[in-house]
Amino acid sequence: MFPLEFPLQQLAEKPDATRVLDPFCGRGTTLYAARLKGLSSVGIDINPVAAAIAQAKLTYVTAASVVELANKILRSSTDNIAPEGEFWQWCYEEETLQELLALRASLQGLNTPTAAMLRAVMLGILHGPQNKGLPSYLSNQMPRTYASKPAYAVKFWKTRGLLPVRIPTLDVIRRRAERLLKAAPVAKSGRVYLGDSVDTLQRLRQKFDLVVTSPPYYGMRTYVSDQWLRSWFLGGPPEVPYGSAGQIARQPNQQAFIQALADVWTATADRCHPGARLAIRFGALPSARTDPEEMILSSIQLSGSGWLVKDVHPAGISPKQARQAEQFGKAGSAIDEVDVIAELNQ
Numbered sequence: 001m002f003p004l005e006f007p008l009q010q011l012a013e014k015p016d017a018t019r020v021l022d023p024f025c026g027r028g029t030t031l032y033a034a035r036l037k038g039l040s041s042v043g044i045d046i047n048p049v050a051a052a053i054a055q056a057k058l059t060y061v062t063a064a065s066v067v068e069l070a071n072k073i074l075r076s077s078t079d080n081i082a083p084e085g086e087f088w089q090w091c092y093e094e095e096t097l098q099e100l101l102a103l104r105a106s107l108q109g110l111n112t113p114t115a116a117m118l119r120a121v122m123l124g125i126l127h128g129p130q131n132k133g134l135p136s137y138l139s140n141q142m143p144r145t146y147a148s149k150p151a152y153a154v155k156f157w158k159t160r161g162l163l164p165v166r167i168p169t170l171d172v173i174r175r176r177a178e179r180l181l182k183a184a185p186v187a188k189s190g191r192v193y194l195g196d197s198v199d200t201l202q203r204l205r206q207k208f209d210l211v212v213t214s215p216p217y218y219g220m221r222t223y224v225s226d227q228w229l230r231s232w233f234l235g236g237p238p239e240v241p242y243g244s245a246g247q248i249a250r251q252p253n254q255q256a257f258i259q260a261l262a263d264v265w266t267a268t269a270d271r272c273h274p275g276a277r278l279a280i281r282f283g284a285l286p287s288a289r290t291d292p293e294e295m296i297l298s299s300i301q302l303s304g305s306g307w308l309v310k311d312v313h314p315a316g317i318s319p320k321q322a323r324q325a326e327q328f329g330k331a332g333s334a335i336d337e338v339d340v341i342a343e344l345n346q
């Protein structure tokens with residue numbers, strides 16, 4: 001994720017912007033920044049977990065309505081069949097698992113703003129550490145950021161004798177929703193599309209005047225498999241998916257990656273007004289032994305779609321990243337990142 005300051009700064013640099021686009025929206029930082037400024041926005045992402053979280057960033061509902069929907073689903077649910085395998089018996093207590101299955105099944109058929117918010121709340125509480133005091137997560141002991149692989153997790157719980165405890169799902173939903181929605185700004189219209197950016201852009205009708213985006217960094221793993229439990233909750237299979245279909249990062253070589261980015265800039269230009277601003281944050285892992293600045297500039301040049309590069313500079317680092325860099329020595333500076341600003345030919 002890039003820090004909120006990056007899209008906020010781009011919005012400040014383009015005060016006449018009316019509609020904002022992020023063709024690699026991830027968890028929706030750009031969309032949220034646009035919302036804070038009262039602008040409508042569109043985001044596209046091929047990862048269902050990212051798209052579901054981004055969608056919630058555009059949603060304005062009350063915590064009470066989220067709790068009411070969850071309660072309604074839980075009260076009307078009948079027995080759901082749990083996926084097979086030891087993992088499920090060790091990860092969730094039986095009653096908690098039944099609640100989870102009921103919410104998963106019902107939410108797949110619901111497309112209201114409240115359902116979008118409840119879905120995002122569920123993704124946030126699905127797994128995590130067991131804290132002291134009131135529980136914040138539904139699972140047995142697990143990291144919060146990624147889901148452990150089933151065989152590893154089961155072994156971990158068994159060797160430590162960690163049995164899953166009953167966690168009342170509705171209470172955790174209530175606490176999370178109240179915290180999340182306490183100071184939510186009023187939402188502007190906007191939409192998140194789940195899919196490939198080029199395919200989706202070609203189907204869009206709106207036009208944009210500000211694009212703020214960050215394509216997958218070159219040489220970075222996609223982490224799709226780390227999100228397997230969240231993907232399952234959204235309707236995916238109950239096991240770790242090892243493919244990462246459609247992910248631009250999966251291109252076979254650097255030239256193909258540059259071409260894929262060029263196609264995105266072309267499709268973006270087609271959906272932008274003349275004079276539109278394009279701000280890209282891009283990076284590469286040192287292990288990829290390449291210059292991200294060169295890569296991103298050649299992708300813009302290759303696209304030949306009227307984007308004129310106005311500025312290139314090292315990516316600003318947020319105060320939080322600076323603190324992390326200090327704490328972990330070199331870790332914070334391990335990625336070479338650049339910001340490129342372009343403008344669409346008038």
Ligand SMILES: C[S@@+](CC[C@H](N)C(=O)[O-])C[C@H]1O[C@@H](n2cnc3c(N)ncnc32)[C@H](O)[C@@H]1O
Nearest residue numbers: 001002024026027029045046047196197247248
């Ligand atoms: C660096 S992340 C964006 C992070 C985002 N700026 C945020 O703040 O959360 C890049 C995103 O591009 C998405 N992506 C990769 N290939 C894509 C494609 N072909 N079409 C649309 N999105 C894609 C990935 O799923 C990932 O979420």
